[in-house]
Amino acid sequence: MAVVEVEDLRRVYRSRTSTFKRGLKEVEALRGVSFSIEQGELFGLLGPNGAGKTTTIKILTTLLLPTSGRARVLGLDPATQHRELRSRIGYVFGGDRGLYDRLSGLDNLKFFADVYRVPIREKSHRIEELLDTVGLRGRERERVETYSRGMRQRLHIARGLLHDPELLFFDEPTIGLDPVGARELRQTVAGLREAGKTILLTTHYMFEADELCGRVAVIAGGRIVAQGKPSELKAAVSEGTVVEIETYGVDESRLDRLRALDGVKSVSTETRDQAQVVIVQATAGASLVQPVLAALDGVTIGKVVSREPTLEDAYVELVREA
Amino acid sequence: MIRVFVTGVRLQLLQLMRSGFDISAMLVWPIILASIAFYLLDAKESPRLLFAAALGTAVMMMWAQVIVGAGGSLDNQRIFGTLELLVAAPVPLVATIGPIMIGAGAFGVYGLVVTLLWGRLLFGIPITIDNWAAFAVALPSCVIAIGLLGLIAASTFVLYRSAFALGIAMQYPVWIVCGLLFPLSLLPSWVGPISWVLAPTWGFRAIREAALGGSAWSSIGMCWVVSIAYLAISLVCLTYFERLARARASFRLA
Numbered sequence: 001m002a003v004v005e006v007e008d009l010r011r012v013y014r015s016r017t018s019t020f021k022r023g024l025k026e027v028e029a030l031r032g033v034s035f036s037i038e039q040g041e042l043f044g045l046l047g048p049n050g051a052g053k054t055t056t057i058k059i060l061t062t063l064l065l066p067t068s069g070r071a072r073v074l075g076l077d078p079a080t081q082h083r084e085l086r087s088r089i090g091y092v093f094g095g096d097r098g099l100y101d102r103l104s105g106l107d108n109l110k111f112f113a114d115v116y117r118v119p120i121r122e123k124s125h126r127i128e129e130l131l132d133t134v135g136l137r138g139r140e141r142e143r144v145e146t147y148s149r150g151m152r153q154r155l156h157i158a159r160g161l162l163h164d165p166e167l168l169f170f171d172e173p174t175i176g177l178d179p180v181g182a183r184e185l186r187q188t189v190a191g192l193r194e195a196g197k198t199i200l201l202t203t204h205y206m207f208e209a210d211e212l213c214g215r216v217a218v219i220a221g222g223r224i225v226a227q228g229k230p231s232e233l234k235a236a237v238s239e240g241t242v243v244e245i246e247t248y249g250v251d252e253s254r255l256d257r258l259r260a261l262d263g264v265k266s267v268s269t270e271t272r273d274q275a276q277v278v279i280v281q282a283t284a285g286a287s288l289v290q291p292v293l294a295a296l297d298g299v300t301i302g303k304v305v306s307r308e309p310t311l312e313d314a315y316v317e318l319v320r321e322a
Numbered sequence: 323m324i325r326v327f328v329t330g331v332r333l334q335l336l337q338l339m340r341s342g343f344d345i346s347a348m349l350v351w352p353i354i355l356a357s358i359a360f361y362l363l364d365a366k367e368s369p370r371l372l373f374a375a376a377l378g379t380a381v382m383m384m385w386a387q388v389i390v391g392a393g394g395s396l397d398n399q400r401i402f403g404t405l406e407l408l409v410a411a412p413v414p415l416v417a418t419i420g421p422i423m424i425g426a427g428a429f430g431v432y433g434l435v436v437t438l439l440w441g442r443l444l445f446g447i448p449i450t451i452d453n454w455a456a457f458a459v460a461l462p463s464c465v466i467a468i469g470l471l472g473l474i475a476a477s478t479f480v481l482y483r484s485a486f487a488l489g490i491a492m493q494y495p496v497w498i499v500c501g502l503l504f505p506l507s508l509l510p511s512w513v514g515p516i517s518w519v520l521a522p523t524w525g526f527r528a529i530r531e532a533a534l535g536g537s538a539w540s541s542i543g544m545c546w547v548v549s550i551a552y553l554a555i556s557l558v559c560l561t562y563f564e565r566l567a568r569a570r571a572s573f574r575l576a
Contacts, residue, residue, distance in 0.1 A: 013571060063406055063409060063410055064571055065565075065569045087412035091407070095403075098402070098403040100404060107336065110329065111333050114329045115326055115413055115417075116412060117412055
C-alpha cells in the first residue's frame, strides 16, 4: 500500500524583483514530480542543492502549498487535511536550526511533546525512552547552546519521534556532521527502518542513500530524472569504467580535449585536499588511460585510478544529463 | 490546548530570563521611562500622581515587551527554524504563538516591580494599594489583554518578514493614545474612540483604579471584553495568514 503518492507536483516561487518596482520573479522549483513510497520503505530523494528536495518535503509535511499537482500522504491531502495529517508525521531537518538554544534538551522535548499532543501519562516515559535511543541520557538538563552539532541532530531526531509518527521525513539529517556523528545517525535511521517506520530521506551523499535506502529517486532542476533500487541506477552506468586522475591545475580547454576523445561519456572534476581530481567515465570496452594522460600532457599528474562505476557516478551522470 | 499554552508561557519566560539583553533592558528601561514620566508630569508634590505615572510606566513596559520583545522572539523563531515546526504541529497556531505573547506580557510584570522599586528608591514614590483583590485580578487581566493585542500583530509577523519593523513603530503611538505617558484629556477628542479599543487603556485604568481607588472592576470587565474580541480576531487572522504563508513560503527566511 502506498503511504505517499505524488503526481505531477509543481511549485512556483514568486518574489518581487525590487521593493519599489512592480516586477515579479518566478522560480519553478518543482516541474511535475511524481513518485510513490510503500509502507515500511526507506525512500531516498537525491539531488544537488536547489534541485527541489526540500520543496517536495515541505509540501508533503503541510508547510507549503503546491502550485498544481496531487499529493496524498497516509491517504490525506497535505494541502487541505493538514490538521489531521500533522499528528501522524514527523519532520526532522539537518543543521543547527529548529531548537530553542537557551533551553535544555529536556525542556525542548517537554515543550514539543505538548505541542505534538503526547498524552500526559506517556510524556515522561516517552522522553526517557527517546533520550536512551538517541544517546543523550545524562546531558538532557544542559542548555542546547552547549551541545555539539551531533548532539543537536540527535535531539532533532528525538523531537521528531516524540509522537511516534507513522511516517518520518528526514531532510539532509547528516549535513555538517563529522564522520562519526554521521555514522551514528545513519545507524539510528537504519534502526527506525527496521522498526517498521516508513521514511523519506533527502540527501546529496550517495553512499548514504546506497547504504540506507531500498529505493531512490534522483531529482534535478525540479524533475525526477531516474528512480529505482540503488543497484538498478548503478547498473545503468555499470557498463564501462571510470578513470580518476589526480591533477594540480587543469584548465577548461584540456577538459574539453578529454570530452572529445572517443569512448568518453562524461568528464567532471572535484577538489580533494590540495588536488583537483578529473573523473572520466568511459563506455564499455574503451581503454582510455593512455589517451587521457596524453590529452593532459603538461599538467602535473598524481595518482591514476581505474575502477567500477558507483552510485555517485550514476548520480553525477543523471544530474549532468538533466 | 491549555497544557500547550501553560508550557509555552513557562518556556517563553524561561527564555526571556536567560537573555542578558532582556534582563538588562528590564533594569534600565524603567529608570528612563519613570524619569520621563516624573519630569514630564512635573508632579513632585503629588504622590498619587507619581504613583499613577509609575504604574503607567509599568504598562508601557508590558506593551514594549509584547510588541518588541515577543515580535523579536517570533522573528528569531523564523530565523532559527522553530517557527516552521510550530506551524507543522497538530495544535492550532494560536496555541503556540499565543504563549509567546502572553509570556512577554507576564515578563512585563517583572518590569512593573522594577519600576515601582526604582520609583520608590529614586523619586520616593509611595507604594500603596487601595484594593488588593481588584489589583490581583487587574494585573493578569492587563497582561492577557495586552498579550492578545500583540497576538493580532503577531499574525502578520507570520506572513510578513518585515512586519516586525512595523511592530516596533507601533510602540510609541500606543503609549500616547492609551494615556500611558500623559492623561487622555490632553489629546484631541477623536483620540478617545481609538483608545477605547486598545487593551493598554483598560489595563492601565484597571491597575490604576485598583491601586489608587476608583471603579476598577468595570475597567477589568472592559479588559476581558477587548481580550475576547482580540482572541476572535487573532483566530481568524492566524488561520488566514497561515494559509497565505503556506502559499507564499514565508515561514523561513530565504
